[in-house]
Amino acid sequence: MENKIEFKDILLPRDTHFGIVKFMTRSWSPKKTLNLDKEYLPQDIKDLVLKSTYLDSILDAECVRNGVSKHQLRKEVVNYVEEIAMDKRMHVIRWMGVFFLKVSFMMKIGIFVNEPAVLKLKETMGENPVLFLPTHRSYADFCLMTYLCYHYDIELPAVAAGMDFYTMAVVGQMMRETGAFYMRRTLAGAPLYSATLRHYVRTLVGHYGAPVEFFLEGTRSRSNKSLSPKYGMLAMTLLPYFAREVDDITIVPVNISYDRVMEQSLFAYEHLGVPKPKETTGGLIKALHTLNDNFGDIYINLGSPMSIKEYLGHPELSAETLKPRDLQKLTDEQMTHVQKLADHVVTLQQDCTVVTITNLLCIVLMDSLYRNKVLCLQEVESQIGWLIKVLRSLGANVFERDVKSGIERVLTVHRSMMRLDKEKRLRLVSSALMNMTNDVQRKMKGHILKAETMVNAVPIIQVQLYINPVLHYCVPSALVYLIASRGNILKAELYTEYTLFRKLLKHEFFHLEGIEEANFNKALEYCVHNGVLSSSGDVLANRSGDKLHNRSGDELHFLLQWAVIPALTTLFACAEVMRECKKCEHKRALKRVQEITELRKCHPYCLSLDAISNCLQGLVHAEALLKYKVKNDMIYEVVPAVMDRCHHLISSIIPKLRLVFDDSNPVIVHQKQRARL
Structure with a gap:
């Protein structure tokens, strides 16, 4: 559509x-909402x-x-x-x-x-x-x-x-x-x-x-x-x-x-636990000079x-x-x-979401990061053209006047985040190495991350911020595809597992539970119609090994795989931490999930305190965790049987992609300068 x-x-x-x-x-004579x-x-x-x-x-x-x-x-x-x-x-x-x-x-x-x-x-x-x-x-x-x-x-x-x-x-x-x-x-x-x-x-x-x-x-x-x-x-x-x-x-x-978004950089740091600055008139006046930009x-x-x-x-x-x-x-x-x-x-x-060239360019850039492959400008234009068709078929409102001029405009707007190199290839610009003051470190809300982790994480999180508004179009189809990718599965079983994942990710991807069956059927129909799944009666199967599969189908396979990787990986880390702790406070859970995510070098968005909190709430919603207050602390307690089932299901559908988001990824251009936070 x-x-x-x-x-x-x-x-x-x-x-x-x-x-x-x-x-x-x-002269101004406005229309009123009430004529009393x-x-x-x-x-x-x-x-x-x-x-x-x-x-x-x-x-x-x-x-x-x-x-x-x-x-x-x-x-x-x-x-x-x-x-x-x-x-x-x-x-x-x-x-x-x-x-x-x-x-x-x-x-x-x-x-x-x-x-x-x-x-x-x-x-x-x-x-x-x-x-x-x-x-x-x-x-x-x-x-x-x-x-x-x-x-x-x-x-x-x-x-x-x-x-x-x-x-x-x-x-x-x-x-x-x-x-x-x-x-x-x-x-x-x-x-x-x-x-x-x-x-x-x-x-x-x-x-x-x-x-x-x-x-x-x-x-x-x-x-x-x-x-x-x-x-x-x-x-x-x-x-x-x-x-x-x-x-x-x-x-x-x-x-x-x-x-x-004006607060793009601040938001990226807030995700990692850096406290937001207090709003003051003096701060507003100081910030005005930063607005002299595109x-x-x-x-x-x-x-x-x-x-x-x-x-x-x-x-x-x-x-x-x-x-x-x-x-x-x-x-x-x-x-x-x-x-x-x-x-x-x-x-x-x-x-009413309006998908713009900014969203599309960030999706293409993230896709190239997952593939560890640098794209030339012509390939970027081709990918955006393909994405427009995909998203419109999923019901999205895509606003684009001219793709080529739109890319040039967005590259100017986001020149501190992405750019074309001398060979006209799309590259991600890393953030400057940050020296955090003792005061900022003392106020950090989560685990104290290494400077290297912050450098790698901030630009990836900023790119993810412009992908996030589009994800609600992709998530139902991505979950259907990933669940069915494990092997042949009956439609009824697929729906049962799909609804569980939607519960687990309710706070990460907001949706109405009352219309989930209709959303599931639409997502399933989309996957079958576009050749990523095959249907034989009530049995569904993955078609990724089909030799008749075309290039467009392969790209759709890959997009549906990585679209929910950050959410599923964060959810899995939360489940692991809670199985290990059995019972712990909210703040301790946040720190521990950030700590193991940093050690495993997962997708940087998995370090987001917002995403971690959403996944913990999802586990509560799915009844894998109990939540209650003791004094001023929020406590989580594991429900073992439900948590074990959730842990097993999550691990069974996380795509096995090799993720590289450090200086060995050829898509990333690294800065040498330092900045102070």
Whole structure:
């Protein structure tokens, strides 16, 4: 299936003399998401919250519970509202827009938007609240939907932001005045704050005539893959629907893809255990000079608007619906609906993934690293052409205008990571040798890795970050192929083992378990149709030894083998460590897995603390591990019979490829200089 999307660069019209200032000072009459009898301004939303019956009842309950006067508690609530609430200052928005455009042109980026989807959404606005749910891959995400709305004359969204920004001098207030509202990372142990936040969000959704935007994943995905969703914020935003305050709510899944993520290098080091630097205004100012570079293009793809009423049906009557609307809370059944909806939206975000030349070039580069074979430019172009066909046949949205010019552009964007040598062959550039300060070593989260390991690992992890967004298209077929490659197998047995591996890798490759049978059948059909497996009745077999196999089939065999090597190898290492330890704390397990991965010289991505944590969670999900808390430590305990089965199955399908990611691999160009971390 070939999916074509019409993208338009919305920055291009601004690239003229006085184009930025003229655009940001124009008359602006935005389309609102709600056409109510009264227009509610940010201050009106705050007033509604403070005068609510709900918060008044909470204050009465807290008075009785804590013996504190209602007047004192009300002052606390007022302070919480001031901490949380968004504002809208048009002069600040215009100046911030000028700054955003200036920085964008300094970074030489284009912002490509699925314009037909935006215009179609805009036409439907005015009847009910709209939630923008974008993927979260970079801090730049905070600006993009706001600028998109300004460009298309849509009311600017109220955007949920973390307290890291709140504490940044000047920046925190400017973000608030352009639509940000702030929320703490945890609500535990602060019932009054929790109640205030919930009611503020509920009021914002039900009365403010602008989209509400938040990141369902809750944090930036350092792996560039979909994370399991957090449910709290979605539950808050849907309460007006369940309480029948609004007739419907529209959810808009959004995928934001980058040619080059600003935090690419930082993310690679965070995977290895180097702590992230604290966000400060001074740090932001210092970082601005690093943005004077070519960062390539950004792709914003809006999925089809989703009606909550159509998805969930009308809210059912319950004991909660007998209460005044202000006092209604989510029932357990409604919370289950919220969780299922959140999981579904993540898969819709995945469906909106835009595969770019950056992703394709990184796949080709990683393929050449696995083969220990340097590719000339013509071979690279040929491989990318083949990959485009493969990914489109798997249902991917591939955006490419001209492969040759696209490769040249991406090589400029990623010149510190990959380049063509004098013979026009594609090479990976190793990272500089790092001297870690004692302070950084002391704060390392995992095993203290050798300098040589870090040098070899960082560039490979950076390449993997641009492969990861594409993997959800390949993983089902790769698992089907690898399981069947061991020898003849019945379809029923293949499906049983496939579902177990999907459980084990649930946190590494997010998916909906409820539709796994359909995904399995599609993957199996794909493997048989493309000649990597043969089918005789209910028996499946590997066709890699078939002499009639063509070059394209061999390439597909190899791609399906290495696509899941890092995940399976990490999973195997986790299983081995837990079989050895029987019971241990989470931090100790992370360190031990990193230690044995370094000793065995596995794929460098297996050193990722994120990947290791995901695989440990997968073993819990498959019931091979028990997980519980003792004081502040998370403890894992082996379930021997289940763990032994998982260990055996994992080891049986890991491809036996010789992996070389050090200076003996001819694809890697090594740097001599040192850097300080």
